[in-house]
Amino acid sequence: MTMHAALAAAPDENLSAVSARALLKSFDGREVLNRLDWEVPAGRVVGLLGRNGAGKTTLLRCLLGLSPLDAGSIEVLGEPMDEPRGQRLHRIGYVPQSFDLFPWMRVGDFLTFTAAFYKRWDSALVERLLDEWQLERKKKIAALSQGQRQMLAIVRALAPDPDLLVLDEPVASLDPIARRDFLATLIPLVRRPGKTVIFSTHITTDLERVEADIALLRGGCIALQRPLAELRAHFRRAWLSRASGFSAAPMLDGALDADLIDARAGYVVDLSDARMRPALEALAAREGATLELASLDLEDLFVALA
């Protein structure tokens, strides 16, 4: 059974894990979230992409009620996020961008303390991950490297088997082995019905590995949200070439990005728009150029769109 087939069987697939309406958030007069609307269906893995400073961390913190909004409303797991509402928080796992907690505590004490509060706590998973990631229970959190702290944050977030897992650049400090281990742990988790994962990252290959839906944050809004398979199937780079070359890329309505490289005009286009292919062919004919379509990987798409 594929992941998507498994998710299709989720009992609450019609519910939104996260529903954000007209979010406004400014810092020092600069609008970071600009009437942002976002719907994250339950049972999906969503990769949140955006350039540095686009507001990914702010968005995630606002979603979880950690940062006050200037305007807008948020529902998380079917309830307004105006108050934490007790046990709802225990259904959420959160790995912050910088893991800055109780540096004076030892790893074991921290996990013991946290576990005491949870009804659902997968001790076997904790032990396995501590062992695999070589995190010593007796070590002080402050003595862990940044990567190890991130691993500990991930262990802590996964242990209660949350229904919604929010990860803010969770693998930024991990080495490639730890990153693969993390993804190998994450994938079975998200294949279970009803589990939703949102994670922001710059490492697009990781999103490809978990077959995530892609949400692109640009200009304070979710500019694009599609399943990765759909992006792969429909998004293309179109090249127009001619012997005399181009001095500027001719206008193409509906192009997501236009560029001029080596006197060739390049466009990022969405071929799911039925008008796009005829428009490209017409432009090529008008400019006396040949049309070539190339596939795009996620990183190219991110560079083109972000």
Add this chain to the structure above:
Amino acid sequence: MRAVWTLVLLPLRQAWVAALLLLLMLAGAIALALAGGKALYGGAMLAASALWFAWLLAGVTLKGLARKETMLLPDFRRALAGAAALWALLFWLLPCALTSLHWGLPVGWLALAVDALAIAWAVLITSGSRSGFLIWVLIIGARFIPQPFWLSIEPALNNPLLPLVALLLAALMLRMTWQRLFPIGDPPLPDSPLLASEPMRRGNNTTSNVPRGKLMQRLNGWSEHGASALLQREAARYHATSTPGRQRAMLRALLLPHEQPRGWLVRWLLWGAFVAVYALALGHSAQVGMIAGYATFFAMSGLNVVGTGMPRLQPSLVELYFTLAPDTRAVFKAQLVDSFLGVLPGAILSAFVFTGLAALLIAPHALVSILATTAILAPPLALATLALYLSLPVNVILRSVVTVITIFGQMGTIWLGYALLERFGPLWGGAPVLVITWSFAIGAWSTARKHWIDSPLSFDPPRAKAGA
């Protein structure tokens, strides 16, 4: 040269309100000096205060610059030396030269030395060192040193070489401060920001408040093991049966790891030695009330960690928020604020230990009355002090004002309490003290608690500000 000027102006730029106050003080001093006559002395006093204030600003800036990253800036040391030289010229040598011109060279020479000590002290205090505050205590304590002592050291005080010794001492203090701000090697691991202070512990304003020295670190480790065992026990109890009381106990074990018997013992050992030395050096039986008052004051001094440590704890609160899963933010804040009450038993017991120790050492016959006075004074005083520290505003200057008010309020209450009890006895003196102190403490705590719960919940670390 641009880097030098940037550093020269940095103290004034980053605290422009304080810089404005400094300018006003200097302008006032110049006006008084120009008026001449007796006003000249007032002007000199005002100028001295302004100069000390200027060096406090410089010290705060230096503290903000004390990071390994700044040392990697090209020619940072040279630029800093240049800026320091300009500041020294403006706020040390020039005033001393003016003093020499008006009052003569010997006075100018003395001013040079005294000012150097004052500068070194200002920089030491702002570096977060407790030694800086010990000097304050020494200055206060000097008032109580008997006259024969001063007479015996009078020749030394009149020695023309004394200013030179003062200059050397100032240089030594500045060197110590530099080493403290820019230590060589890896920083030690941090302890809880809500950790009661001890004389040998690094200041709460430094990155780490772990104690210095191997013995101290061993004692700290012993205390930490106690804290870890307590946390494990409390976690097991809470896991077995979840009750609000057990949850509070767990929170206390987490946030206040040294508020447990081992932690108290370590604190008593360290502060106790300090109190003992103080009592033996300065005290005699007639002064037992005063010494016990100071001992009570020392016992309460750790309570300010709630005010100073909370901002640094804020980033960790995210984790606690998800773990505790409160129904509302107000409930979360109430859980936190109530857990702070966990610092009271340690402070109150410390007051008993320190006052008892002081009484035993200098006036054993007064032990019972001293302990009775402590029993009347310490609990409400501890609660009121905690309330005041809990209400510390975010603004650095206002914080300092509230802290100073709290310290003077504490001292005043202690002296007044001792005076009333001594004069009217435990019944007629104690009853009003009990009524007044408890009324104030409960009122202050209720107000501070409500204010704290009603204030917006922030999970963000305090805004990074150079020098702050």
